[in-house]
Amino acid sequence: MDESWRKAKAVFATLSAPPVIWLVVFFLAPLAIIWGYSFGNNKSLTEIAVDGTFANYVHAIKPLYMGIIFKSFWFALITTALCLVVGFPVAIAITFASQRSKAWLLLLIMLPFWTNLLIRTYALMAVLRTEGYINLTLAFFYNGLSRLTALTGHPLAMFQPLELLHNNFAVVFGLVYVQLPFMVLPLYAALDRLDRSLLEASLDLGAGHLTTFARVVIPLAVPGIISGVLVTLIPSVGAYLTPDLLGGPSSQMIANVIERQFKTANDWPFGAALSFLLMYMTFLAIAVQTILSRGRRGRREA
């Protein structure tokens, strides 16, 4: 392991050239161009001059766009919190299951994540729309109730379907649906490494299950919680499809605004600036996570 590259230059060159060239030309270069554009302005319909202006970033911090960025974060935070609350008991159930059921439960949680994101979002549209399954079920029970009250001579008013689709509720509902497996897996990975004798000790010494959970399990699962939060939060902030298909006019998130700058509004420099704001926020989140997990490790060693 760790042979110096000087010892086998030909092998080193053969191994490194294709991936490095690919990464530079087809990944870093496109990102660098966008980064350059974020400091440019539209000269004409097709020409963009990169002249080092900060005008696009100034435009991006106007209240309208800051509001959308704030809303994207807000949605992502609610989604992450809900995924954590919904996913934690699931991760516990998987951790303490027998080997056989563990494999099946993991597969059950992973399977939707192999299914196309667009199809999963579409499936939710059929559930949530005014003629969807939720409203249909509600109408069924409501009409049953109405028939009962009609016997007493007071029929209820006509059933009004709930507006579940094309609003902020639908966006968060959809984000939780899509991101839940991402939260469960790191939580499970952390809980599975946990020393069970600590839990047994806590229970033996008279703490109840809830106390043990709050004072032993959660503190020990913090690394898993941090990585689960990160892998749920980052894709949620930049989600495009969910707000586009499930959201209404007021639930636009930052990705939808970026898309519009590139496809219809044709203001590439501004779209580029917004993209890079989103990238910077992503890097910031990763940096915070690295610092948090490093701090924990440092404390434990001390």
Next chain:
Amino acid sequence: MTDTPGPLEYLRRWPIRAWLAVVILYLYAPLVTLMAFSFNASKRNIVWRGFTLDWYRAAFADQDLIVAFGNSLTIALISTVVSVVLGALTALLLWRFRFPAKALLEGALGLPIVVPEICMGVAMLVFFTEVIPWPTSLAWPLNLGAIIISHISFSFSFVAIVIRGCLASFNRELEEAAKDLGAGEWRIFWDVLVPHMQPGLIAGALLAFTLSLDDFVITFFTSGPDTTTFPVKVYSMVRFSVTPEVNAASTILIVLTVALTAFALKISGGTVVAVEAGEGL
């Protein structure tokens, strides 16, 4: 040990069981109803009116949908082959050598995994309109080049991680033994390293294939009117309305991904689950 669950057998306690049941219902009910209603005789998609295969007939008769499906499979296949080659080279490079800027390369390889899809999508859009305007008049499948290149760019880092994990367990003495017995670099690679990497290569290939087949956002920005993929085509149908024909098309794709996953699980003996579970971290 009769009926009372042990202190840590949480799966046998009813509140946890009920919670698990509700979560699994939440995850699966929408997909199962979507699949069920692709066989429904009514167009209204809500009330069951009897079994029919009409929507599948309609989907198979939809020329655009078939072309898009063919495009998706072709893109996924080419992207998988190239991603596995690039990913294997990257993994071998990082595993074997010590070189300046190694940490920098590792960081750069992590980028395609963390960069938000929308940012990569717009970057690819600009790149393929301004820098290398990809001619869409090229013969099939060359006209899909821009999409294929984008898919390789976001897939191969994932493949590299999977294969690198597999190489970590390699016993260097095997390589030494091969060298002592007179094998050259190429012979060692082909007869010793590749067989050891095989589970990683399979898992990586499956990952690259599903990532490509699944992608909507990045493809949405790199596809043109003549180069739609299945998700992009379904998206344009969904924008119009919820129809049983879309259900039929979606069902075909769900069945295909589940079958592929089952196949990969069978040949790799479960390593794929472990690897993809790790991917979530």
